[in-house]
Amino acid sequence: MGYENVKGMLLPLPTPFDGNGGLDEGLLAEMTRYYVEQGVDALFPFGSYGQGPAMTVEQRKRGLEIVLKETQGRIPVVAHIGAVDPYTSRDLGLHARAQGADAIGTVGPYYYADRTESELVEHIKFLDAALKMPLFFYNNPRYQGYPVGPALMRKMRDAAPGLFGAKLAMGSVDDALIYQAALGKDFKCFVLASGLFPGLRCGVAGTVSPPLTVAVEPGVALIRAVEAGHDLEASRLQEAVIMLHGTILQLSIRYGRKVYTEGLRHIGFDVKEYPRWPSPEVPAEVKAQIGKAIDEARAAVRPTRLAAAAAKA
DSSP states (O other): GGGGGGOOEEOOOOOBBOOOBBOOOHHHHHHHHHHHTOOSSSOTTTSSTTTGGHHHHHHHHHHHHHHHHHHHHOOBBBBEEOSSSHHHHHHHHHHHHHTTOOOEEEEOOOOOOOOOOHHHHHHHHHHHHHHOEEEEEEEHHHSSSSOOHHHHHHHHHHHHHTTEEEEETTTTTTHHHHHHHHHHHTTTEOOOOGHHHHEEEEEEEOOOOOGGSSSSHHHHHHHHHHHHOOOOOOOOOOHHHHHHHHHHHHHHHHHHHHHHHHHHHHTOOOOOOOSSSSOOOHHHHHHHHHHHHHHHHHHHHHHHHHHHHHHHO
């Protein structure tokens, strides 16, 4: 498929577990099929939302094999290989390349947040040289422990020519334009889903959005509306996405990742365990709030479908 098609909704694939820390392989396969069939543009498995850093290396490898098997080359897969050290990332990357992933992604090496800029550049240079694959940087200061600003990202790209883009965690359209000014307009920047329209009009490549995994339809419809030049429809759908986004992010700050468990259950997935650590259930009233937000966001797509059907009639 090729990394050139990594754009629009680069969906951060959730990873379900079996209740004892093991992969729920059947549900992971089901989820992969579902999101592909819903029309997402690409998949980003085993990032922070996908629990990669909380999984064993063998689980990450086995999980990627399942994802690639179910995707069947229909859309690109960017396999996250981020780890605390470059050798683990290299091991994961070589596996991803052998299995047919379209690109690799990595958060900045974490825990040792006192790394120098030169060490960070060497880390990315090492992966680029060892793997010779398109490389996507997941720029998450909260999780990696330090920011990677535009100037440092430029140094990374100069050292690692395979670096083609980045997710700017909690990034705005303004942030994306600042990075592109430093790295060139061909550098693909992904921002919060709340900035998709008019961000896509301004050179933003797309979004990597955990909240949209619980209501993927309005996100896909929004991107398609922008692509078709239907700005009024895009504006209406963007409002729905913002409302969902705000609710899910606000609740997750208070109740943790279990909010996503409830969202995924609400849309029909039998999630036994997520995240991969002990986590209390959320209160019943919060479950109801999550469900209401999801239903309202998904309902916003119905007029789009009706309009499309009328146009074809």
